[in-house]
Amino acid sequence: MTRTTRLWSSVGLAGFCLLPWYIVPGGFWSLSWLSDLGNQGASGLVHGLTGKFWLVAPAIALLAALILSGMRLSAAAHARASVAAGALGLLLLVGQGLMVLRQGSRFDLFGDVSQAGMGAGAFIVALSLLFVMTTGISGLGKGRGDAFVTGLVGLILALVGVFVFYPMAFIFVQAFQLHGGAGFGVSEFLPRLFAPTTWSLQCLVGHGYCGPAVNSLALALLAGLGTTALGLAFALIFTRTSFPLKKLLRVLTVLPIITPPFVIGLALILLFGRTGTVNVLLADAFGWEKTRWLYGFWGVWLAQMLSFTPIAFLVLIGVVEGISPSMEEASQTLDANRWQTFRRVSFPLMRPGLANAFLLGFIESLADFGNPLVLGGNFNVLSTEIYFAIVGTVADPAKAAILSMILLAMTLGAFVAQRTWLGKKSYATVTGKADNGQHASLNPTLKWACYLTALPWAAFTLVLYVLIVFGSFVKLWGYNHAFTFEHYEKAFRIVFRNGVHFVGAAWDSYFTTLTIAAVSAPLTAIVGLATAYLLVRQRFVGRDAFEFSTMLSFAIPGTVIGVAYVMAFNFPPIELTGTAIILILVFIFRNMPVGVRGGIAAMSQLDKSLDEASIMLGANSFTTLRRVILPLMGPAMLAAVTYSFVRAITSVSAVIFLVSARHNMATSFIVGRVENNEFGIAIAYSTVLIVTMLLAILMLQAVIGRRRLRRADRVAA
Amino acid sequence: MKTIAISALALAAFFTANSANAEQLNVVCSNEQAWCDLMAQNFKIDTGIDAAMVRKSTGEVLAQLRAEKGNPKVDVWWGGTGDPHIIAANEDLTVATGVDVSGLLGWARNMTEMTGGRAVGVHVGLLGFAYNKEFLAEKKIAPPACWRDLAKPEYKGEIQVANPNSSGTAYTELATLVQLFGEDEAYKLLAEIGANVNQYTKSGSAPTKAAARGETAIGIGFMHDMVKLKKEGFPIEIVAPCEGTGYELGAVSVVKGTPNLEAAKKWVEYVISAEGQSPGLEVGVYNIPSHPDAKTDPEAPSMASIKLIDYNFATYGASETRERLLARWEKDVKGAGGAVEN
Structure with missing residues (x-):
């Protein structure tokens, strides 16, 4: 020592x-x-x-x-x-x-x-x-006397403290600011926190609007449930059936997650808007009135389902795959049929995955900004209200801060509920013991239920993406469908004269975005998985508080984080605005929770006996982590790196305040084009980003690869 | 411990890789991206100064300037509606440049005078509405010509306008009607129009775009946006309301505390010159430039041909008026219902 x-x-x-x-x-x-x-x-x-x-x-x-x-x-x-x-x-x-x-x-x-x-x-x-x-x-003697463990706890706490709590402190001070800059106090805080405009239930009882808090909560619940159910259907198809087109399905489930914001919304408008293709077809065929149903709750929900199902899937596939077949075989040996096995053995073992998938879907929906902005109509949610409280005609930082607190309270509630549901049971099934069974395939009813929910959804996604690619090659999407390369040329022109010149409008932000994403992704995964390791494998005082503090940044809407970062890091002691570092940091600490959740889900399946065996053979906790746990964490690591890489490229609300002239990001560029109605170039750029991300993900998959849990992963026919 | 040391070093690298470089001008631009890029490019060719450009909406810029007060990371703020520029001037976020504005049109000089030289007028955008002619023809509804027409029951569920709480465009409309009809009358009319509104959008340009795509029949917004959409091939017609209309006054301001004041001044001089403003037509900018010699498009609205009110920027740009009008809008217009999906 x-x-x-x-x-x-x-x-x-x-x-x-x-x-x-x-x-x-x-x-x-x-x-x-x-x-x-x-x-x-x-x-x-x-x-x-x-x-x-x-x-x-x-x-x-x-x-x-x-x-x-x-x-x-x-x-x-x-x-x-x-x-x-x-x-x-x-x-x-x-x-x-x-x-x-x-x-x-x-x-x-x-x-x-x-x-x-x-x-x-x-x-x-x-x-x-x-x-x-x-x-x-x-x-x-704390942390079992292990300097590595205490060092790691200290480091992560310090980082979270500086890059989550310190900037958030700036925002929460604002919540107590009195009207008209008359200092600070609590006299206005409570009335504003419980303001009827925020909590109104009028839309339920008849005419009028519901408050954004109510809207956000309802939307998040339905989005969380929906994405978890769909994600589970996809995960089951992948691991428990012999569906022939798994590869294609895999790509389709990943596509929405790598799609820049606004694009799904735009595609949905062109399909289901009042003059959208589907609406017009129905109107022509059946004489139905063309309606604006898309603009409101269901439109936002649909877009969120499309965007967030892949996250649930990524969390669930690791978990579903990781359930040891011996359990299922034991159940079948004891004469349970396939439904009973699923209902009594496999499903309960999926609970950490389900809970984590729901939690992520719920929080993602709460913090989502792009979809409600494009499709919300008169349906207001907290994240957009917060944004416009900051950038609206009358800036009201106190209102933004108070609404953020409500948002945070909802996240906290979901977090506590999740903990209660999971309880103190053990979900470990990957142990050091010999384990070479095969997964029980689904019972036919369940299989068809999965097929019938997941496959139409996949087809829908496919149509949407074909439409997006189509949109990038036509002159004026929706009106003039003459084929053109114009949008790509505007964005990505390269001139070969006296060397290579990247003259397209998009190159600058494209290179910046890729660099920042490539730097922040591995760092995010390291911080996230290290945190997960501490949470699952180590016992120390204040573990629950530690866990919550690492989840916090995910729940705070990007806009709030963005403004908080500007306020906190524009002055000494830490001066980072206008640099690329601030973008990297915001991505690390915003996306870290996904690494943490994925890591926890995967790690709670690995039996502690593996660590103990390693420690008994004389390895210290660092070696154990590196040689035993990490190799078994392939999918979780892949999910964390992929997710943070993708999020660094696609997130918008947090970066909009942090981008600077020299470090502009792709999304902020795209938002500008969308605002200006230049859908063509926005979609062309998005298409290029999607292809870039797909290639990157395939590369990551090849590098990190699958974990070998058993000699073969098979599914009995 | 080794990995911690390595990652610590890596982190240290990020902490310290501050790439500040004093020789550049940092411009935040609230115009269309293409116009932002083109101006930066021309500026570099003509003055040799490298202007790094980022596009942000006026609300975002104002929020950023407030957060960065005292240690700004941008030097110049160019474009966007004038109100936030006036607010920034009043909040001491920007600085007077002393640039010569005597050659500009009257309204641009007024802007400079009103802000004590802190904001200089660069363009004017006229308020109006656009209707989707295919849609109205199909439904056999006569197009509107006046503000009062918008209250007619045949347009029920067919009008889209932005929410003035989030959009400067919609606030300009609110203030225009108040100045045109008097406050009580204006709110009565707004509530009647409100009964026809299908959606109060967040963004000011969204209603026009929705009208172009047929998502709504009528959208209220700035005419130069409509000209651009019409030229792109969308089936819309542009209406200058018969009672008269208001306008926005786009501006350029230099951020207080900038280390690059000289280069920033050059930028201001450049964007108010005829050479600087004329190329806007190349990228579809159809608002009215502040230099009398700058080129304009024949199809673009001109101030001479349209009945305009004498928009009082000092009164209606002030925070107190703004808050009062918006509170009343929330109560009397939005609270009165409307904005129902048909």
């Missing part, structure tokens, strides 16, 4: 003495600061000795930890010293960051001083202080 402490405190001190403490113009890796060590590239040490005395305090804590680790003390005393030094150092570091501003200091504590945002040096010092502290904590 003292070795680890010594290592980290030395690393921290080196960072303090050598690396630039503040952010450097041009970026750390441009290394331009090396030529300007006295000024821009100055380390914490240089700054500390030349006036910014408060920077020295955290370094002293590191130095103390280093000296103490070299002294002859009892193990417990070493541990306590590390904890104290680390915690004190962190406190001082955070304190100076919050106290000394860009200009002046809070409460005039240090008089007239100034500092920029923290840079590499500060980062390394913070990290080493954190690990010195967590190493100490492990030395006190």
Whole structure:
């Protein structure tokens, strides 16, 4: 333990003495600061000795930890010293960051001083202080005395704290802002929280509108249930039947998830809008009145079903696949028929998957912004209300904050309900024991039920996508169907003259988007799966709170996150606006929950005896994670990487406030085109993005691959 | 521990890879994307300054400027309706540039005067409505010509207009009717029209597009959007209301605290010049440019041929008026029903 402490405190001190403490113009890796060590590239040490005395305090804590680790003390005393030094150092570091501003200091504590945002040096010092502290904590016997476990918990908590709670604090302070900027107070908070316009049930009793809170809740419940049911039907077809066209089906189930926002809505309008193809056909054939039924609850629900079923499917397929066939075989040996086996054995074992799929569908629906915007009509939901409370004609940040709190409360409710339903049962079926059965196939009724729900849906999706591709090749979708390459040329023209020039309008945002997605996806998966590992495999105080805190960012609507990030990270201590980093960070912390959920679902199926065997054979928890658990987590990892990669490309509401002139994203470009009625180029761009993502997913699948649970995955005929 | 160290280093790389570069101009643009891109391209050719461009709606820009107050990441805000520019000027988010506006049309000079030089007028967009001629012909309904026509029962469930709480376009319409008919009369008319409205959209340009695609029969919005749709081949006709109509005043502002003030000034000078404004026609911008010598399209609405009100931007752009009118709209117009799906 003292070795680890010594290592980290030395690393921290080196960072303090050598690396630039503040952010450097041009970026750390441009290394331009090396030529300007006295000024821009100055380390914490240089700054500390030349006036910014408060920077020295955290370094002293590191130095103390280093000296103490070299002294002859009892193990417990070493541990306590590390904890104290680390915690004190962190406190001082955070304190100076919050106290000394860009200009002046809070409460005039240090008089007239100034500092920029923290840079590499500060980062390394913070990290080493954190690990010195967590190493100490492990030395006190917490986390089974495993420095890796406590370090991981500390790191994830710190990250979630800085990138979820810290920005959210800015938003929630707003909720208590009084009308007209008259300071803060609670007098207006409660009346606004329970405002009848938010909670109205008038649409149920007759004429009038329901409040957005009621609408959101109803929509999310139905979307969660619907996507889970459909996702399950698809997952069962994949794992428990010998359906011939599984490959095609797989592509179709993935397509909606990789579709940029607005595109599904547009396609639905062209099919089912008042002058949509289907509507016109029906009107001509049966003389039906052409109606605007699509604009409202059912239209949004339909679009959400199309968009979110794949998420449920991705969660469920791992789980359904992972159920050990021995259980099913045992059931059949005991003379249960196939229906009984499914009902009493397989289905209960799918509960973690079902609960997680529902939770994701529910939350996705709550936070969905694109579909209600395009298809909502007069049906208002919280996410759009929040957006327009911020960007509307009269900006009302307090209203946005209060509505966000309602949204969060709903997520919390769903989370608690999910926990209650799952209870404390064990769902582990993948154990170290010999296991080479085959999955029982579905009983015929169930099989046909799955076919009849999933296959028409797949066909519907197929039609929609054919239509989208078609739309990108015609002059004016819906009116002039002359074939043209015009839209692609506008977006993706390349000129070969004196080299290669990417002159199309879309190239810039295309490259930025791909880079940011490629960087953020693996990081998201790592953070997500590490969190899942801690939640499922480790026991520590405050685990439930920890779990909820990691789910939080997913539930907050993108708009709120976007604004919160701008408010929090535009000023020291952390200054990130206008950079690509802020986009990467927002993706990591928004998409991490999917990695966490998928990881939890997959990991709770792996029996603990596997870890225990590994630990008994002398491996530490890091080796166990790497050599035993990770190889069994293939599908979950694939889901996490794929999902976060795709989400980084397709999400819109969070990034709309964070994109900058130099780092523009594809979705924000597409939204602009849609707003301007240039559907052709928007759809052409979307088509290119879809193809790009498909290729990326296929590549990922090839690299990460399937896990081999048994010698063969077979389905009995 | 090794992986933690590696990932820590990787994270450190991201934290510190700040690619700020002072030699560029950062423009946030609230016009159509194609117009944004074209202007940036021409600006670079003519002045040699590289303008990085991002497109955002006016509401988003205003929210961003407020959040970034004191440490802005954009230098210039170009385009979009004038009201948010006026609000930004009043909230001290933008800065006076002292650019010479004497060569511009009267309304553009007024805008500059009204904001103390902080916002300069770049274009005018006239309010009107568009109807889908195929649809009205099929239903054998006479097209509307005046604001009052919109209240007629034959248009029940066929009118679409944006919600003024979310859209500046719809607020312009609300303020126009108030100035045209007086407040009480205007709200009475709006409630009557409201009985015919099938949907209050979020975005100001959505009703026009819906009319073009036949999703609604009539949409209220800005005429230059309608000209563009008509030229694209959609079956719509454009109506300038017989009682007179209001307009939006698009502007350009320089963000307070920008480190690139000189380049920002050059941008302002460029977008109010005739050379800067004329190319708009190439990308389908049919609003009225503020420089008298800038080229216009014969089919585009002109201020001379249309009856206009003397729109009072100072009064109706002020936050108090706005909040009062919108609260009353919520109560008297939306609260009165309407917006029912037929």
